[in-house]
Amino acid sequence: MKRRRFVKTVSQATAGLVAARAPMFIKGSPSEKVVVCVMGLNGRGTEHAKRFAKTPNAEIASVSDVDSTVLAKAAATVSQAQAKTVKSLGDFRRGLADKSIDALVIATPDHWHAPATILALAAGKHVYLEKPCSQNPREGELLVDAQRKAKRVVQMGTQRRSSPRAIEAVQAIRDGIIGRPYFARAWYANSRKSIGRGKAAPVPANLDYELWQGPARRAPYRDNIIHYNWHWFRRWGTGEINNNGTHEIDVARWALGVDYPVRVTSAGGRYHFDDDWEFTDTQEAAFEFDGGRAIAWQGRSCNPYPIEGRGRGTIVHGTTGTMVVDQDGYTVYDLEKKVVKQNVIQPSNDPLAPSGDDQLTALHIANFVEGVRTGAPVTQPIDEGAKTNLLCHLGNIAQWTGRALSVDPTNGHILGDEEAMRFWQREYAPGWAPVV
Secondary structure, eight states, rough: OHHHHHHHHHHHHHHHHHHHHHOOSOOOOOTSSSEEEEOSSSSHHHHHHHHHSTTTEEEEEEEEEEBBHHHHHHHHHHHHHSSSSEEEEEHHHHHHHHHHEEEEEEOGGGGHHHHHHHHHHHHTTTEEOOOOSSSHHHHHHHHHHHHHHOOEEEEOOGGGOOOOOHHHHHHHHHHHSSSEEEEEEEEOOOOOOOOOOBBOOOTTTTTTTTHHHTSSSOOOOOTTTTTTGGGGTTTOOOOOHHTTTTHHHHHHHHTTOOOOOEEEEEEEEEEEEOOSSOSOSSSEEEETTTTTTTEEEEEEEOOOOOOOSSSSSEEESSSSSSEEEETTTEEEEESSSSSEEOOOOOOSSSSTTTTTOOOHHHHHHHHHHHHHHHOOOSSSSHHHHEEEEHHHHHHHHHHHHOOOOEETTTTTOOOHHHHHTTSSSSSOOTTOOOOO
16 A cells, blocks of 8 residues: 555544544553554564563554564564464554554664654554654654644653662762762763675565665665664664663763753764774764753773773762662762762673663563553653753764754754754655654
8 A cells, every 4th residue: 555545544544543532641441451563573672562461451462563574473472472462564554553552662773763653643642662762853853742742652762761770879869969960971882793885685575675664765775784784874773872872871861950962072983894884883972061060972882891890881970979870770989989879789681682671671661551551650751752862863963063063952953053953854755754
């Protein structure tokens, strides 16, 4: 079915549903299950589907992927995780037309995140959206507008917002445990290999490459893009700062209590390998805020040397001490480097695993389910998530332009730099530009 006709059909099928639900988050009785469709299954999406299937008051109705091999494997795996067999959908829009489905879970490549969310909201669905929430700054603004218009729950997948230890850590900072917090450093270090030089190749028979591209400008299929290396191409991905930096930078922003910066700089490059990778593999981005506060991001995709003994984390400095925070908890030091407080659990999984299922994911999904069922606040609503991803996008833009960006602290827009603002949004495939 042609895309425009399909969207029209979805809109007609769900018009009554949108009207019926618009005033409220609450679907019905708090005893009812939240029924979901999961979009994007190669890795993280399958783990999400299994976790939703295990979450009280949630159920997987369908799973969707453009790769028929991935789809069949995931459908079988998820069906074993719950009593009900799931439907397999080659096109997620069939899930949007299904009135029994309450929410769409999105774990696709980044170029699909905002357009799929906006289509889902227009169809009356709630959305659990993996980070980053957007492929560019403008999409973050559109997502916030779309959520407010639809009055649905949109939770971004920065799961440390649902961590009891992270919540406790930020509250301790608010209570003055390190004095006045003024500087945070976030980092991620891994040992990614070269993606080589891709070659033109026939599209695999199991892959709907046209739908995989979806909103993105069309490009010939090459053999080093799908299923993971799209992260490192600007047409589809957003680089390491958005891929993993979103988690660490979000903790830094949360801990310092800041929103939009006043100045952003970046230094780095693709240093480790000479290949098709289009983003930095090494980056130092800095974000300065009003009130004498700043965040620094260090991304090292191809050199795993740890900081504070960790491959990833956030360190927050204050006038009377320092706190180190990661997915396992936090440690507080005074100015004499003495430990004054600690709340850390034994690691249960590899913190660098791209598709790992962990307890924080379980807590974040459970928080989303309760938000849909009862209208309770979610821990990472899209208006907060979009602020964090904007920092990451500004870090990329500062890198691409090679200069400091002056930023409006009221909305995050770049001031006095038309060239930099050209990166604010992207060009879409004809007919695919998201509309709110």
